[in-house]
Amino acid sequence: MSEKTDKAGGNGKLKIGMYWAASCGGCDISLLEIGPHILELIEVADVVLWPCAADFKYQDVVNYPDQFIDVCFFNGGVRNSEQEEIARLLRRKSKTLIAYGACATDGGIPALANTKTVEGIFAASYHDCPSLDNPAHVEPQPITQSEYGELEIPRFYPQVLRLSDVVEVDYQIPGCPPQAERVWEAILALVGGQLPARNSAVKVACFDKSVCDECPREKRKVKIKEFKRPHEAMAEAEWCLLEQGFICMGPATRSGCGALCVKANLPCRGCYGPSGEAQDQGAAMIGALGSILDASTEERAREMIDHIVDPVGTFYRFTMASSDLKGRR
């Protein structure tokens, strides 16, 4: 890779950054999952921001000249004003900004909170939770007067936004977390200048086809007789989980993970987001399920559908913020 580093300028090395917003930290760890390749990466690249692993301050980033960072991986959605501010700052300081992981790309698990109101979230977090002791009913306020002066914390937003709701994104790497193999391929392509042309948040490090395309299980072309949840029945090995009645998001989910979950006998949860041209993963899944129900009457169809627990949380588990409706009313 070393002959490719000239374009980086400065000491001849690429400058990379990794930032976390509303995420769990799994994305930071997934970057380390590339294993020994990390040494190759460090050979051609300098880390200039990585809150999870290195001690850089926001002021350091502010002091960088514009476009200083060659590639910035941004993981996590935008849940509060700090995250939006840093997203805009990093956009200005980065040549290439990549939404890394399901949260930055599609909202991810945190965006499931878009089905609740801010009041509901605060009630659950600060008042109703059984393990809480909050007799004064204190809630975090953006501005607090204290004996040390005015204290300010970030404002909590009405809903989780994707990175692309806040700034222009060059590439998106979906997945929760993105699989190391795909990420390494993407890094190699990036260093070698082989990524597809920038085209408002084109998805890389994944494939266009659905998880079913990578799934090794046998399809017997039978329709679903009843819906089951993974703890209710043993799944037969090597037979399509969806046909067995387990809601597997495979048909509506982009591939790239190598069908990891289904190979572990668990239905796909849909972390890579919608496949192909689809924009709304939940709607795509509803479409897919509708065509394989074994129901000859409307009553029977309704009966079966009533057995699905929490359709929104199941079909939009990782993509609420990028779905058509974006959240609850």
Added chain:
Amino acid sequence: MAEAHIVQQGATPAAAGWEPRIIAFLCYWCSYTGADAAGTARLKYPPNVDIIRVMCSGRIDPELITTAFAHGADGVMVCGCHIGDCHYISGNHKTMARMPLLKRTLVDLGIEPDRFVHEWVSAAEGEKFARLVREVTERVRRLGPLGWPQRMRERGVGCGMSLEPWGA
């Protein structure tokens, strides 16, 4: 809890001059012909419905409906051939399973059940189509505007909360 929330939302007074905008997806073989029959028979129904003709109700991707709401429709209708009458034999069987599931999902997302109507309308049922449009328009009018695009913009979708919109 969900229902209470919905009733409260629905009670917001409509802006003056607001008219419900309803998108109707009709299948070519039965329902569109049914709507045509309503016209030929000079039956009156409100002009609030925008009809989109598709070849079969089985090709109505749920994404078309979520897109309609997300882009500002106040109500959506889906009509197809009665079960057993599908020109493609089993297209409407798929509609029959998809639409109740989609409706459950939409209700969970805070869209009132009356805003999404799925009915079978045969080529001879012009009267039924006209009545359906009248009923749906009236129910949606009582619920008031849905206003999804404005609502989401206010929450920062596509522009962020604190700062100016980026890009074009």
